[in-house]
Amino acid sequence: MPPFGNPQLKLLEKLCNVISISGDEGEVRKIVLEEIKPYADEVRVDALGNVLATRQGRTRNGAKRTRVMLDAHMDEVGLMIVADEGEGIYRFETVGGIDVRHLIGKPIYIWKTRTPGVIGGKPIHLMDAGERKHKVPVDGLRIDLGPAGKAKVGDCAGFATKFRRVGPSIMSKSIDDRIGVATVIDLLKHAPSNVDICAAFTVQEEIGLRGAQVAAQYFNPDMAIAIDATPAHDLPVHDGGENMTYNTKLGLGPAIYIADGSTLHDPRLFRFLQETAEADGIPYQLRQPGGGGTDSGAIQSALAGIPTVSVSVPHRYTHSPVSISRVDDWKNTLALLHAALKRIKPALIAGR
Amino acid sequence: MPDILSFLKSIISVSGISGHEAPVASLIKDKWRPLVNEVTTSRVGSLHGFKKGSGKSPRPSVMIATHMDAIGMRVSKIVDGFLHITRVGGIDVRVLPGAQVTVHADSGDELPGVIAMPSAKLLPESEGSDVLGIEYLLVDTGLLPREVEKKVRVGDLVSFANEPMELAGDVISGHTLDNRASVAALTVCLEELQDKQHVWDVWAVATVQEETSYLGAYTSAFALRPQIAIAVDGTFAKGPGAGGWQTYPMGKGVGVCMGPNMHPFLHTQLTELADKLEIPWFLDVTTSHSGTDAYPMQVSAEGIPTALVEFPLRYMHTPVESVSIKDIQRAGRLLAAFIAGLEADFVDRIRWDD
Numbered sequence: 001m002p003p004f005g006n007p008q009l010k011l012l013e014k015l016c017n018v019i020s021i022s023g024d025e026g027e028v029r030k031i032v033l034e035e036i037k038p039y040a041d042e043v044r045v046d047a048l049g050n051v052l053a054t055r056q057g058r059t060r061n062g063a064k065r066t067r068v069m070l071d072a073h074m075d076e077v078g079l080m081i082v083a084d085e086g087e088g089i090y091r092f093e094t095v096g097g098i099d100v101r102h103l104i105g106k107p108i109y110i111w112k113t114r115t116p117g118v119i120g121g122k123p124i125h126l127m128d129a130g131e132r133k134h135k136v137p138v139d140g141l142r143i144d145l146g147p148a149g150k151a152k153v154g155d156c157a158g159f160a161t162k163f164r165r166v167g168p169s170i171m172s173k174s175i176d177d178r179i180g181v182a183t184v185i186d187l188l189k190h191a192p193s194n195v196d197i198c199a200a201f202t203v204q205e206e207i208g209l210r211g212a213q214v215a216a217q218y219f220n221p222d223m224a225i226a227i228d229a230t231p232a233h234d235l236p237v238h239d240g241g242e243n244m245t246y247n248t249k250l251g252l253g254p255a256i257y258i259a260d261g262s263t264l265h266d267p268r269l270f271r272f273l274q275e276t277a278e279a280d281g282i283p284y285q286l287r288q289p290g291g292g293g294t295d296s297g298a299i300q301s302a303l304a305g306i307p308t309v310s311v312s313v314p315h316r317y318t319h320s321p322v323s324i325s326r327v328d329d330w331k332n333t334l335a336l337l338h339a340a341l342k343r344i345k346p347a348l349i350a351g352r
Numbered sequence: 353m354p355d356i357l358s359f360l361k362s363i364i365s366v367s368g369i370s371g372h373e374a375p376v377a378s379l380i381k382d383k384w385r386p387l388v389n390e391v392t393t394s395r396v397g398s399l400h401g402f403k404k405g406s407g408k409s410p411r412p413s414v415m416i417a418t419h420m421d422a423i424g425m426r427v428s429k430i431v432d433g434f435l436h437i438t439r440v441g442g443i444d445v446r447v448l449p450g451a452q453v454t455v456h457a458d459s460g461d462e463l464p465g466v467i468a469m470p471s472a473k474l475l476p477e478s479e480g481s482d483v484l485g486i487e488y489l490l491v492d493t494g495l496l497p498r499e500v501e502k503k504v505r506v507g508d509l510v511s512f513a514n515e516p517m518e519l520a521g522d523v524i525s526g527h528t529l530d531n532r533a534s535v536a537a538l539t540v541c542l543e544e545l546q547d548k549q550h551v552w553d554v555w556a557v558a559t560v561q562e563e564t565s566y567l568g569a570y571t572s573a574f575a576l577r578p579q580i581a582i583a584v585d586g587t588f589a590k591g592p593g594a595g596g597w598q599t600y601p602m603g604k605g606v607g608v609c610m611g612p613n614m615h616p617f618l619h620t621q622l623t624e625l626a627d628k629l630e631i632p633w634f635l636d637v638t639t640s641h642s643g644t645d646a647y648p649m650q651v652s653a654e655g656i657p658t659a660l661v662e663f664p665l666r667y668m669h670t671p672v673e674s675v676s677i678k679d680i681q682r683a684g685r686l687l688a689a690f691i692a693g694l695e696a697d698f699v700d701r702i703r704w705d706d
Contacts, residue, residue, distance in 0.1 A: 233474065
């Protein structure tokens with residue numbers, strides 16, 4: 001594995017600190033293009049805004065190389081201004097799955113214009129006891145940019161949370177899925193020669209895996225690995241009972257998928273990843289099979305079908321103003337994927 | 353950036369939860385020291401800035417009270433490295449999920465954290481999709497459980513940690529503007545008084561524990577025995593979620609409150625002065641207890657004639673409280689002009705209008 005440390009974490013910080021809501025991914029796209037240009041043979045931005053890069057391997061005597069699609073989505077959940085009520089007050093809707101209980105009382109940015117704002121709430125003093133117990137629906141909330149504040153209908157906003165490192169952890173609004181983007185950049189930079197890399201930095205995952213679908217159709221790869229962040233619900237149960245629905249746990253390493261809400265992952269690939277981890281002594285965990293999903297859902301069913309697996313970095317508090325991941329889980333995710341790429345041979349997916 | 357804005361930003365960037373006001377008190381003390389003759393600390397931690405009047409001894413005195421404490425939270429239990437919390441003051445539990453906080457650990461460490469909402473499957477069936485009770489929320493510091501156990505104790509304070517934001521149109525937003533914005537207004541008043549004569553002695557007071565028991569105002573009013581007292585605090589600004597009769601436009605002037613908690617004579621004096629100075633003001637009314645330091649001061653000792661000057665504040669008791677800097681400056685100017693206008697016999701002229 002190439003050395004892991006500050007350069008990767010600095011890049012992740014840069015990626016996490018911009019706001020890039022589904023359909024408005026320009027800020028991340030800019031960073032990705034800058035980072036990958038020196039390492040890719042070909043880079044294009046497609047009709048939806050995906051960044052699609054290829055890096056050819058080199059094999060002796062023209063031996064066949066597996067075309068491996070590495071996927072991570074550039075977008076994050078957020079807000080979109082939908083109406084101007086005057087004096088800096090704006091109505092908004094959510095873009096992607098945000099729990100409305102995370103919105104009230106939070107600072108935000110209209111990122112394009114770097115305009116700060118807040119989502120306020122009625123003072124507790126003016127509410128009766130019943131009102132205090134109920135969440136405020138989105139149409140009861142407003143973005144307040146201050147009396148001279150200006151935004152346009154259609155502008156996107158995101159949480160004003162800065163990336164930080166704390167002890168063994170990182171905290172950010174958009175670990176989902178900048179950690180995947182940073183991972184694919186790192187894999188592309190240090191790609192082994194036995195495979196051809198098709199790196200897809202996709203758009204609009206949070207609103208329906210749209211970028212991944214056309215990216216897979218463009219690349220037509222032999223196999224694909226979707227790299228994302230998956231929820232860790234590893235908190236105590238209210239009554240002290242055993243937590244049976246943790247999905248993943250922080251600190252146990254990369255989460256390998258077997259099945260989620262949209263994909264039954266390719267058994268050849270998830271077994272291969274487990275064998276690789278065990279052979280190299282890299283910690284890993286199996287994500288609890290269940291709902292949810294990643295770009296793999298769109299990639300697996302594209303074209304005539306593409307053998308696909310997902311690997312995610314566990315993170316707590318998905319789609320909220322602050323998510324938390326462990327640095328070591330990311331490091332081990334990178335270690336696993338670097339090791340796996342080196343071992344991929346055409347036989348891996350020949351026949352089933 | 354006006355000097356007062358940078359001071360206000362600095363005092364909302366430190367903690368000072370009710371009962372633990374020392375971090376903010378030290379910043380205020382440093383700011384006030386050159387503006388007054390002496391700054392002392394009361395038995396319960398309130399700051400007393402004394403500015404000597406030019407009148408003959410014994411001089412009457414006016415006390416201006418601005419509370420420096422903040423609402424917040426406290427660790428109530430530690431489970432697997434996660435912190436359960438309880439309220440200090442009137443915390444609105446609806447704004448807590450996803451809020452950035454600082455845990456002021458017993459070890460001396462300031463640990464950044466976030467308030468987490470456990471997923472529905474980890475909660476009783478009755479909870480889940482609506483506002484969760486504070487007993488179900490957890491603070492996550494990102495540290496491993498053994499590190500948390502080493503550093504944090506039950507009782508440790510937890511404060512909001514989002515950074516102040518300047519919004520377009522002279523508005524500042526952040527946590528604890530209730531009532532650090534009043535401390536800033538009183539500071540503007542002291543600055544204005546630097547080149548004004550005033551006959552009366554002035555007690556600039558930053559009180560403690562207003563949000564929980566009014567401890568600071570009760571005890572300082574008793575100890576200082578001013579002839580008159582004025583509290584400065586936020587009132588409700590009109591804005592999203594708040595539009596009733598109790599709400600006033602932000603940035604359009606200061607409030608002068610009326611009702612049983614206030615002395616009508618002081619109210620008239622303040623509003624006539626505001627008119628004279630062309631400081632825009634609005635009449636706020638309160639039917640009983642104003643919910644500010646004006647109440648404890650009014651009933652201290654033998655009773656003190658009391659007034660309340662206010663500025664409209666949006667989203668009170670959330671981490672994104674917002675105020676207009678202009679209103680803060682107006683409140684400060686009005687207070688300074690009032691103090692400078694107090695004549696030696698003002699107390700004798702206080703009359704009931706009946």
